[in-house]
Amino acid sequence: MLKKLIEGDFHSYEEFIRNFKINIPPQFNYAYDVVDQIARATPDRVALVWCDETGDHRIITFSEMKEYSDRVASFLTGVGIKKGDAVMLILKRRYEFWFALLGLHKIGAVAVPATHLLTASDLVYRNNAASVKMVITVADEEVIRHVEAAEQDSPTLQLKVLVNGERDGWLSWGQELEKANPSFDRACCAPVENDDISLLYFTSGTTGHPKMVAHDFVYPLGHIVTAKYWQCVQEGGLHLTVAETGWAKAVWGKIYGQWLAGSAVFVYDFDRFNAPELLKMIAQYKVTTFCAPPTIYRYLIKEDLTKYNLENLQYCVVAGEPLNPEVYYQFLKMTGIKLREGYGQTELTVAIGTFPWMEPKPGSMGKPSPGYEIEIIDEHGVRCEVGEVGEIVIRTERQKPVGLFKGYYRDPEKTAEVYRDGLYHTGDTAWRDEDGYYWFVGRVDDVIKSSGYRIGPFEVESALLEHPAVLECAVTGVPDPDRGQVVKATVVLTAGYTPSPELAKELQDHVKKTTAPYKYPRVVEFVAELPKTISGKIRRVEIREKNQAGPGQ
Numbered sequence: 001m002l003k004k005l006i007e008g009d010f011h012s013y014e015e016f017i018r019n020f021k022i023n024i025p026p027q028f029n030y031a032y033d034v035v036d037q038i039a040r041a042t043p044d045r046v047a048l049v050w051c052d053e054t055g056d057h058r059i060i061t062f063s064e065m066k067e068y069s070d071r072v073a074s075f076l077t078g079v080g081i082k083k084g085d086a087v088m089l090i091l092k093r094r095y096e097f098w099f100a101l102l103g104l105h106k107i108g109a110v111a112v113p114a115t116h117l118l119t120a121s122d123l124v125y126r127n128n129a130a131s132v133k134m135v136i137t138v139a140d141e142e143v144i145r146h147v148e149a150a151e152q153d154s155p156t157l158q159l160k161v162l163v164n165g166e167r168d169g170w171l172s173w174g175q176e177l178e179k180a181n182p183s184f185d186r187a188c189c190a191p192v193e194n195d196d197i198s199l200l201y202f203t204s205g206t207t208g209h210p211k212m213v214a215h216d217f218v219y220p221l222g223h224i225v226t227a228k229y230w231q232c233v234q235e236g237g238l239h240l241t242v243a244e245t246g247w248a249k250a251v252w253g254k255i256y257g258q259w260l261a262g263s264a265v266f267v268y269d270f271d272r273f274n275a276p277e278l279l280k281m282i283a284q285y286k287v288t289t290f291c292a293p294p295t296i297y298r299y300l301i302k303e304d305l306t307k308y309n310l311e312n313l314q315y316c317v318v319a320g321e322p323l324n325p326e327v328y329y330q331f332l333k334m335t336g337i338k339l340r341e342g343y344g345q346t347e348l349t350v351a352i353g354t355f356p357w358m359e360p361k362p363g364s365m366g367k368p369s370p371g372y373e374i375e376i377i378d379e380h381g382v383r384c385e386v387g388e389v390g391e392i393v394i395r396t397e398r399q400k401p402v403g404l405f406k407g408y409y410r411d412p413e414k415t416a417e418v419y420r421d422g423l424y425h426t427g428d429t430a431w432r433d434e435d436g437y438y439w440f441v442g443r444v445d446d447v448i449k450s451s452g453y454r455i456g457p458f459e460v461e462s463a464l465l466e467h468p469a470v471l472e473c474a475v476t477g478v479p480d481p482d483r484g485q486v487v488k489a490t491v492v493l494t495a496g497y498t499p500s501p502e503l504a505k506e507l508q509d510h511v512k513k514t515t516a517p518y519k520y521p522r523v524v525e526f527v528a529e530l531p532k533t534i535s536g537k538i539r540r541v542e543i544r545e546k547n548q549a550g551p552g553q
Contacts, residue, residue: 002260006224013357013367016229020370022221022402026373030220031069031105034260039066039141047259049238050095050287052269053277055493058095058287063320070184076134079171083108083190086130086200087157090114090137090147090246093269096163096173097245097269098435098482100136105217106184108192112200116140117534120149129212130409131202134158136173139165152380186301190461194218199206200409201248201346212409213248213346213461222254222349225369230342230353235262237288239487242278242296248346249320253291263289264488275299279308286312291322294327310335317342319350321537322440325362326466341365343392344439345426347418349403351394352438363424363462364437365430371401376432381421389431389441389454397422429456446540448477450485455519457540463514464489464521467507469497474530474538478523478547489521492530499526 010021015175027031033379038045043063051057081087088110091097097113098200104111112130114123116138126132132154139162142344147167151157162170192198202210231253233239241253254265268281279300282290283452290313297318313335319342328339340354341364354366370372373395375382384390396400396419404424407415418425429441441447441456448455457475464473472492488508493499504524511520531539 002224002262005260006223007442010357013355016355016357017370020225022371024194024218024221024402026194028194028217028221029105029186029192030217030256031102032186034220035062035069035102036066038062038259046264048095048098048265048267050267050269051281051285052093053271060095060098065098067182068099068177069102069106071180071182072099073106073184073189074181076103076109076175077107077188079134079176081107081134081159082110083192084197085133086110086112086132087134087136088112088114088132089137090116090118091163092116092138092140092162092244092271093246093267094138095267095269096136096251099177101255101461105192105198106186107189108196108198110197110200112202113246113248113250114202115244115534116143117148117246120146122534123147123150124153125209126202127157128408129202129209134161136163138163139167149484163527192217195406196331197406197409199251207326211411211414214406214409215403216406219403219405220251220260220351222401223252223257224260225257225353225371225482226252226342226344226350227263228261229355230340230350230369231289231291231317232258232356233258233261233263234314235308236315237263238266238285238329239263239289240266240268240282240287242273242289242290242292252268252344252349273299275303278306279303279310282313283308283310288312289315289317291317291319294318294323295321297327297331300323301327301334305334313337314338317354319344322365322462323363324462324465327551328360328362336429338411343428343438345428347405347424347426348394351401352392361433361435361437364433364439366438367436368438369401371399372548373398375423376430376438377423384431386434387431389429389447389456391444392426392428392430392438394424394426395422396424435457443540444468445544446476448475448487450477450480450487451518452482453518454458455487458488459515460511460519460521463519464507469493469507469511470501471495472530472538474540474543475521476540476543478548486522487519488523488525488547490525490527490530492527496497 007021039062045062047062047065048060070160160170163173165170197214199215201213227233236368239258316337317340338360342350342353344350351372352365354360378390378392430438460475465469471494474490478488480486531542
């Protein structure tokens with residue numbers, strides 16, 4: 001199937017960029033045109049291997065994926081959900097997420113994946129912003145409480161569906177699917193067009209209300225590059241991406257590209273991350289490819305990896321935040337695997353990556369993906385030279401990359417802010433080295449301008465994290481009458497360390513030795529915790545607001 005969708009034979013990165021092309025069918029629908037076709041051709045092929053912390057285990061084939069997604073489509077249409085209706089999915093890592101997502105695709109409805117961490121006020125905002133008509137959620141008491149508390153202020157919400165449980169006022173997922181037709185006719189629904197909305201993701205919102213990122217029905221094809229050429233999933237292999245289904249990273253690594261490239265998907269359903277248990281699952285289920293954020297790898301390298309049989313693990317990638325080179329080298333030493341970084345956003349597929357023909361540079365995101373014409377520009381829109389920090393932009397006037405989002409749903413003003421002058425403005429800054437590799441610096445607002453220098457928070461944070469006293473840190477700029485701004489480090493200490501002026505001086509000296517001395521934090525503040533978004537990203541904007549009173553405040 002993949003051969004019909006892509007063109008090109010690649011033996012180098014240059015050939016990959018020059019020759020790769022995706023053939024986009026008209027009225028493409030991933031559920032019918034990929035999942036159902038695989039089910040017909042190879043019904044017993046494994047799609048999903050699922051297990052949870054209790055030892056529950058399930059292997060789901062493509063024939064089962066087809067049947068259950070057909071049942072979901074039958075159930076949804078039977079209760080009045082139709083093309084264009086928004087349905088929120090709060091399903092953690094339950095396997096029902098895959099049935100629900102594919103069923104929604106089949107009828108042309110809009111899936112709105114959401115995390116179980118949302119409060120009632122979060123849900124009210126999302127329900128009204130997206131005109132959510134139905135919520136499908138797991139039988140989690142806290143989630144149920146928040147959904148019900150939000151209901152009275154969510155006038156478009158008509159139906160609530162409970163997975164793995166029953167409750168008054170809710171439809172039972174199990175009962176509804178049991179009586180639903182196991183064979184759904186594609187002709188029963190209005191056909192989807194490639195430009196129709198299939199997915200709405202709310203950004204994590206480091207400033208203001210989250211934006212609604214709208215993806216079309218072609219979006220899954222953009223993840224061919226993500227899965228086959230960045231994650232390098234294996235034909236007949238088993239891929240694990242550590243992500244809850246409420247986040248966009250789930251569809252990056254748990255469905256679209258992986259199945260197109262011939263790999264099954266492994267899902268470990270847990271509530272609290274535990275590094276030894278994750279390693280045990282990777283070994284037990286013989287995971288072949290793995291994707292996780294740097295934080296996960298930081299925990300993994302603290303374990304004795306010789307206790308786990310990882311011989312089936314062939315390829316590992318990392319994204320979500322920049323990778324500390326120390327983590328790269330420790331993981332390489334322990335496993336022999338070179339971590340390969342990548343860059344993207346909720347709005348994108350993998351836009352920059354370390355691809356198979358490239359030697360990784362620890363800390364670098366890699367080079368642009370095919371179809372992504374990327375540049376670094378300064379604040380005046382002028383193309384930056386090698387080594388110069390600027391904003392990452394994507395040229396769209398000649399071609400729009402497959403997988404680039406449609407825009408921010410119901411928000412033409414914010415869409416116009418990022419789509420202008422034939423460019424998509426990512427809001428992220430980076431620099432390019434002489435070999436064409438890109439190095440992440442931070443969000444545009446995060447860059448610190450001190451005495452004529454432009455200092456990215458990541459490089460200072462990376463240096464601080466190498467010190468054993470530092471558990472977490474956030475680097476921001478604080479106003480200074482002489483330098484414009486000075487670097488401030490807000491630090492959470494590792495257990496066993498106590499805040500003191502002596503420790504602050506030790507951390508400052510450590511940064512001076514680890515990176516360019518002018519980047520060291522002139523202000524060090526010790527805190528119990530850092531402000532974060534629901535997705536766990538540090539809210540530097542909140543720290544900056546507190547900084548406005550001046551250094552040390």
